[in-house]
Every structure is written in C-alpha cells, then in structure tokens.
Amino acid sequence: MRNELLVESVLPKEENDQGKVYNEMQWNDYKHLIAGMTFFDPYIHMDSLSSIDYQKMSEAGVVAIIEPSFRIEPSMIGLSAHKDSNSGLGRWERFRSSQFGIRHYCTVGLNSKDANNEKLAEHVMAVLPLYLRKEGVVGVGDIGFEDQTKAEEKYFRLQLELAKKNKMPVQIRTPHRDKKIATQRSMDICNEHGIDSFMVIIDHNNEETIKSVIDKGFWASFTINSSAKIGNERIVELIRQYGSEKMMVNSNHHGISDSMAVPKTAALMKINGISDKDIKKVTYQNAIDAFGQSGQIYLGDFQEIKDKRNGVLKPKMEHQNA
Numbered sequence: 307m308r309n310e311l312l313v314e315s316v317l318p319k320e321e322n323d324q325g326k327v328y329n330e331m332q333w334n335d336y337k338h339l340i341a342g343m344t345f346f347d348p349y350i351h352m353d354s355l356s357s358i359d360y361q362k363m364s365e366a367g368v369v370a371i372i373e374p375s376f377r378i379e380p381s382m383i384g385l386s387a388h389k390d391s392n393s394g395l396g397r398w399e400r401f402r403s404s405q406f407g408i409r410h411y412c413t414v415g416l417n418s419k420d421a422n423n424e425k426l427a428e429h430v431m432a433v434l435p436l437y438l439r440k441e442g443v444v445g446v447g448d449i450g451f452e453d454q455t456k457a458e459e460k461y462f463r464l465q466l467e468l469a470k471k472n473k474m475p476v477q478i479r480t481p482h483r484d485k486k487i488a489t490q491r492s493m494d495i496c497n498e499h500g501i502d503s504f505m506v507i508i509d510h511n512n513e514e515t516i517k518s519v520i521d522k523g524f525w526a527s528f529t530i531n532s533s534a535k536i537g538n539e540r541i542v543e544l545i546r547q548y549g550s551e552k553m554m555v556n557s558n559h560h561g562i563s564d565s566m567a568v569p570k571t572a573a574l575m576k577i578n579g580i581s582d583k584d585i586k587k588v589t590y591q592n593a594i595d596a597f598g599q600s601g602q603i604y605l606g607d608f609q610e611i612k613d614k615r616n617g618v619l620k621p622k623m624e625h626q627n628a
Contacts, residue, residue, distance in 0.1 A: 328574050333362075333566075336573035340367060343585070344608065347371045347568045348527060348593040349448075349477070349509055349556035352399050352410075359565040360406040364615075366569035369608045370409040372597060373399060374448040374477055375417060400442055407611045411602060413447035413477045414438060421461040422453070431464060438472050444600040445469070447477025448509060451488040459495070466499045475599050476501060480510045489515040493522055507596050509556070513540065520548050525596045529558040530567040541571060542578045550584035554592040 345368045352360075352373050363371075403410035414437040416430045437443060446469040451458050469476045476496070480489045489508060496506050503523035511519060511526050519526040526548075528541060545553060557567035564570065572589045576582075594603055 328570060331570055331573065333366075336570065337366070339573040339576045340569050343367050343569075343572060343582075344369050344590055345568045345572065346590045346593040347556050348507070348554055348597065349374060349529065349558055350565070351558065352403070355565055357402065357406070360403060360408060363565055363569075364406040364408055366566060368408055368568065369611045370411065370593075370603075371403065372411045372413060372444060372477075372593070374413045374479075375415050407615060409603075409607055409611070411442050411444045411597065413445040413475075414443055415446045415449040415465055415477075416461050417448070418450050418452040418458045418462070418479065418481075421458045422455055424457055427457070427461050431461065431468075434465075434468065435472070438468070438474060442602060443474075444597040444602045445475035445477050445507070446472075447475075447507075448479040449476070450478040450480065450492050452481050454484065454488055454491065462492070463495060463499065466496060466501055469505075470499065470501060473599075474505075475597050476506045478506060478508050480508060480515060485510075485512060486514040486518075490518060493519070493524060496524075504596075505599060507554075510558075513544070516544060516548060520552055523552070525552050525554065525592065527554045527556055530555050530571050531558055531564060542575055542580060545575065545580060545584060545588060550587040550592075552592065553588050554596070555588055 345366065347363070347368055347370070350371050350373060352371070399412075400410040414434065416427055416434065420430070421427050438446065446465050449462055449465045451462065466476060468474075478492050478496075480492070489511075492508070493503075493506075496503070504525075507525040507527055508515070508519045509527040510529050516526055528544075530541065541555065555568055555571050557565055568589050572585050575585050575588070594605070597603060
C-alpha cells in the first residue's frame with residue numbers, strides 16, 4: 307500500500323473504508339505515525355504467537371502485555387492441565403517476553419466454560435488463591451458468562467469475592483452470544499458484591515454494550531480483529547463519541563487477529579485526527595491505571611525499557627536511587 311492512501315484517509319468521510327485502510331497497513335506505511343509512542347496490550351494470548359511476533363511488537367513500541375487465563379482444551383481437562391497453564395503464564399511467557407524488552411503480566415481465573423465442569427471448578431477454586439499471590443499477576447480473569455448457566459454464575463460470584471478479598475482488579479469477558487444481556491448481568495452482579503466499577507475491566511465490547519459500560523463507570527476494552535463484532539473501522543468513531551477516559555484496545559489473538567493491533571489502531575487514530583493525548587490513554591495509560599491497582603505494575607519498569615531501546619539506560623545503582 308502506498309503512503310498516499312494514508313494521507314487521503316485523514317479527512318473523515320462516510321464513504322472512507324477505515325477497515326480497508328487498517329487491514330492494508332504495512333509496517334513501512336505507519337511506523338512514522340507512531341514513532342516515539344509506547345503501547346500496552348491488556349489482553350493477548352501469546353501461546354499462539356511466535357518470537358517473531360514479540361520482535362515486531364517490541365519494534366513498534368509495545369512495552370507491556372497482559373495474558374489472561376484461557377479455557378483448558380476438552381482433551382486436557384483436569385486440574386493438572388490448569389496448573390500447567392497458569393504456570394506457563396507466570397514463568398515461560400514472562401521469560402520469553404523479557405528477551406524482547408516486553409513486560410509480561412497475567413490474570414488468572416476459572417474460565418466461564420470450565421465453570422460448567424463443577425468437579426474441575428471446585429479443584430481450580432481451591433488452588434486459585436495461590437496463583438493470585440504470584441509475581442506478575444495483575445487481576446482475576448478473564449471470568450464471566452458464556453451460556454449464562456447457574457454454574458457459571460456461581461463461580462463468577464465466588465471469583466468476585468476472591469478478587470475483593472485480595473484487592474485485585476477483575477477482568478470480565480463478554481460472550482459472542484447474548485452479549486448485551488450477559489454484559490448487563492455481569493455488571494449488576496459486580497454491583498451486588500460491592501465491587502468498585504473502577505476495579506472492573508469489561509472486555510470484548512461492541513456497539514451494543516459500550517454505552518452501558520461507560521455510563522456505569524466500568525472500564526471498556528475492545529478487541530481489534532476481523533472476527534470481532536466491533537471492528538477497527540468503528541473504533542475511531544466510538545472514541546470520538548464516548549471519549550478516551552475509560553476505553554482501551556487489545557489484540558486478543560484468538561481467531562483471526564493481529565499481534566500488532568494496538569500500534570496499528572494508534573496509527574489509525576492518528577490518521578483520523580485523534581489527539582496524541584487520547585491515543586496514549588486508549589493504547590497505554592488506561593491499562594496501567596486499571597490493572598496497576600494490583601500493585602504489580604511500576605512505571606519505572608517501562609521507562610527503563612524505553613531508555614534501553616534508545617541506548618541511554620542508566621547504571622543500575624543510579625536507576626534504583628532515582
């Protein structure tokens with residue numbers, strides 16, 4: 307794609323196909339637009355990505371990511387599989403990401419689909435508090451509803467209480483089916499348990515859910531990929547409509563998605579006249595403000611990464627005393 311296409315896209319026009327612009331973006335087309343920017347991807351499954359993805363993300367300015375617990379595959383159902391999964395998040399992926407100057411954090415929880423296997427769910431709930439105390443764990447997640455069964459609600463409530471007891475943020479997924487109903491139900495239950503909305507991140511939002519999430523004071527996160535119900539072609543308009551105060555974007559990377567979604571979305575926002583201040587909030591700062599409530603995220607770590615990439619890292623002792 308030629309750079310001229312990016313220039314032509316600056317003026318907002320109804321007929322302008324933002325999705326096409328985004329999907330056709332190549333690194334050389336937008337790297338100058340995000341030069342010097344820093345990004346935080348608050349929901350990405352790195353298990354399906356290679357080291358090359360880490361390298362590209364690092365070059366684009368990604369300094370931190372959050373990887374949520376995911377559903378155990380049916381063939382692997384069992385407590386040992388769940389332990390192996392969470393251990394992988396806390397050890398291997400933290401090491402792998404560090405090789406590329408990216409801080410890896412995670413959220414741990416019982417997935418809503420696994421909640422319907424009550425034998426497994428009881429075992430997982432017994433060991434879950436141990437994982438919440440590990441370094442790099444920034445929340446309970448992702449949890450919520452899938453089929454909106456009684457079992458899902460039972461373990462959703464138990465995990466909310468666990469998060470409340472440990473003063474941890476909560477990362478809530480919204481399902482593909484009955485998303486609006488499930489989202490409203492999740493927020494109502496959070497309120498019933500006295501969970502501060504500022505401690506709750508609602509993920510996989512779309513145009514049906516965003517207004518109620520923002521109006522009720524919860525964090526609204528959007529997954530940017532071609533299979534999501536909210537696509538990249540609408541995120542600019544949603545930011546203009548609802549502002550940047552409680553919104554963030556992520557790449558997810560399950561399904562058809564792009565590990566560079568956050569930097570590319572920042573470029574798309576830049577093309578369409580969104581201010582650098584708002585871009586920073588949506589692609590970096592809001593994730594820190596939300597998940598930093600765990601006490602596990604330190605801004606000095608990101609500055610050290612940025613300094614190191616720029617070749618100006620201070621001596622360790624001086625950095626510690628600064």
